[in-house]
Amino acid sequence: MKTVHLIQHTHWDREWYFTENDSRVVLYYFMQDLLTRLEQDTTLGPFILDGQTVVLEDFMRVAPDERERVQRLIHEGRILIGPWYTQTDFLVVGAESIARNLLLGKADCDTWGGTMPVGYVPDSFGQSAQLPLFLREFGIDCAVIWRGWCEYDVASSEFDWVAQGGRAVTTAVLPWGYGCAKWLPTDADKAMDVLPAILQKQARFSLTDELLLPNGNDQSPFEYGVPAMLDALNERQQDYRFQRSDFSAFFAALRATKTPLPTFSGELLSPKYMRIHRGIFSTRIDIKLLNARLEQFVSQTLEPLLAVNMRLGLPYPQQAVENIWREAMKSHAHDSIGGCNADRVNSMVKARLTDGLESARQLFDLNMKMLAEGISARQDGKKIILFNPLPHVRDAQVTLTLYTPHADFRIVDDAGNPCRWQLLRETPQDMSTIVQELSNSTTTTWYRKCEILLEAAALPACGYRTFSLQEGQPAGFAHQTQDTDALENAWLRLELEDGQLTLTDKRSQQRYPHILRLVDGGDAGDNYNYSPPAQDWQITSDGCLTKSHCVRATLNDTLTLHWRIPAPVDAAARQAHECNGLLEVAMTIRLPHDRPWLDVEIDVNNTLRDHRLQVEIPVGIEQAFHFADQPFGLIQRENRPAALQHWQAENWTEAPASLWPMQSLVMLHNATRGLCAVTEGLREYEIPAAQTGVIAVTLLRSVGWLGLPDLPWRPGRASGMVLPSPESQIPGQHHFHLAVLPMAEGQSAGFWRAVEHWRTPASGYLDSGWSRFRTNPHGLRFADHYSVLAWDCALHFSTLKKAQNGNALILRGWNPGLTPLPCVTPDVNTAAQPVTLAETPVDALSDTVAPGTPLSWRMDY
Structure with a gap:
């Protein structure tokens, strides 16, 4: 007899050919019905809320008074939530975005009081080979997936899936999708007309007699009559035993069979049984470029700058940064970031990403302004702050925008040595459009807007160095400009x-x-x-x-x-x-x-x-x-x-x-x-x-x-x-x-x-003394150069940020290549503890970092 695990769920696309406004209205009535049905019949459940906590966030926006009802059912294990914040795409969004998605999902689950410890990925357009890594870093040892698998990859629908660096999860495939048993008849006789074919397909690739039967579909209401119908079928036939279940119970039963599982390493991009839509990698490239720009800027420029400023005594706007991430992740679902939406939805996706980038850049500008305000430069002139997010000292050519009324200017380092620079482009700039103090002026103030490349040596690791703009003076070096017949x-x-x-x-x-x-x-x-x-x-x-x-x-x-x-x-x-x-x-x-x-x-x-x-x-x-x-x-x-x-x-x-x-x-x-x-x-x-x-x-x-x-x-x-x-x-x-x-x-x-x-370029900021927004002086004083830490190793920099909890910093890098790299401890003036992507302590640290593996450190101050 085969055991059939009934998995009742809904798959919730927040947007697609409809908008998030549409789905939020539908969600109100869906959740009201779900809560009422579960409360009226205590035998019902558990119900899986699509593995993404954003569904609850959306529901609280339209029904905040229902929080207690929802929380009670979560505590009882009758509504299962998480582990994701949103059902992200794994092939188009960045690694830090995937890590933060789980991190914010975990934070939400902790607040609600329960989490589903299963990496449920029902509809991603293909599966990254690194999914097991992300799940294990969050203490999750099993996954349920759909698209991308076929028997050419691994012969069975249950297997141990191993990431590039060796981290593994027990994996179950829904070979015919999360909707294969949607809209089942509640009449037992009618159900017997359709269920055998469904169950035969579910068993086709299974190694054991434990089968998954997902009952739900896109934005589909709770099929509350199905459990009783299956109970009736248990009395009528001996081929299958139906039980109200969840994924954790299924994996426990799978392990109890002691059936050896095959091992698989690699990505799952096969479209044999279900389309994975390879065109989404380049659809609406404007959205793809905007998202990548936002991800990179926040994780590798803004957050490191905020971390440096936090150590200098300035506030870290953690909630503001988290809001940027959350809004970006609402655009990371397979349809949303894939661009396979109605035009109206694509415009909303793009607007969220644009809003996030605007907020991130404003945070960067204000923090550079506050940093510059506290620095007493060694040289005369306007301060230029060059910021290096990488955890090692570097030489760099830094793109910088200057506004000056002068025909000539020089840029000197902190020792007064002239620095070489190269003009990329120049345009006239009406300063009243960007400077608050001039916005009500009756005259127009025209400056040169000069985009330059500035040559800078020895920029501190995860830190800054101060240069000076001296206007009205010659550059201090011989500009070289000559036509040539080749680049060399x-x-x-x-x-x-x-x-x-x-x-x-x-x-x-x-x-x-x-x-x-x-x-x-x-x-x-x-x-x-x-x-x-x-x-x-x-x-x-x-x-x-x-x-x-x-x-x-x-x-x-x-x-x-x-x-x-x-x-x-x-x-x-x-x-x-x-x-x-x-x-x-x-x-x-x-x-x-x-x-x-x-x-x-x-x-x-x-x-x-x-x-x-x-x-x-x-x-x-x-x-x-x-x-x-x-x-x-x-x-x-x-x-x-x-x-x-x-x-x-x-x-x-x-x-x-x-x-x-x-x-x-x-x-x-x-x-x-x-x-x-x-x-x-x-x-x-x-x-x-x-x-x-x-x-x-x-x-x-x-x-x-x-x-x-x-x-x-x-x-x-x-x-x-x-x-x-x-x-x-x-x-x-x-x-x-x-x-x-x-x-x-x-x-x-x-x-x-x-x-x-x-x-990962270095960034520059000119402290002109003018600003779009005025702020009161903070009264702090900073050195003209500073490094918060150094980590000079072969790992690639991923981020430096404030910890999700506590006044600690998280530093992360990863091995980009194919050979192990030495595990190096950061040089920092406090204890550095290795942690997971979930920011929990690592029990044992290897001497090397495996290929395709991140390494994170927590530094408490």
């Missing part, structure tokens, strides 16, 4: 010949022709999936270069390129091979004199529809695999997925195309030759089927539908709804930023340090 430094040379770029790595003498070529092709898909037209017509940047200018300057060599690319304006024109549109692209490539990378900025005026624009990085090596980063780690992937050979014959739901997610990095290399692309917010790349030695980074894709049926790579029904989504064509200006790093010595320590420095 000690490591690299980039040449433009006949409109094509060739990069040479002077360390290895390896040449990379046709680099950074633009390729525009059709996209006949929707918000969920890229779909190539039946007969695509690709347009490239070849022969379309209209202007180029190469300059050698003080700190960087710069090559600017402008293309006017005739292209089809839409799908119909592409099918007719008609170039009736124009794609205008500007590219600025900078080669720092002191760094082995190309810094690339691309500006696109998107006037086309139904297309995808990529930038190609040809590596020119033939091998079967490549690498990309994943949350807190690195993953190896096939250049050409083996599943492409049989997906159509087996009627998969979607093509297992070589479209992949990344956090920010993809590389293809062997021992002597290779290239790495590091991006600022671009999340998708492709290894083209006919060019397995080429990395194609997707810049944008434009489509006009939420869902479409019968796509070549996704046959059958439409995903979502067949709903026009014209704003997903994303017309207008778009800016992209990436770096290209040649890999002369593979994944060397020097390579990884360069990646970290590009991904």
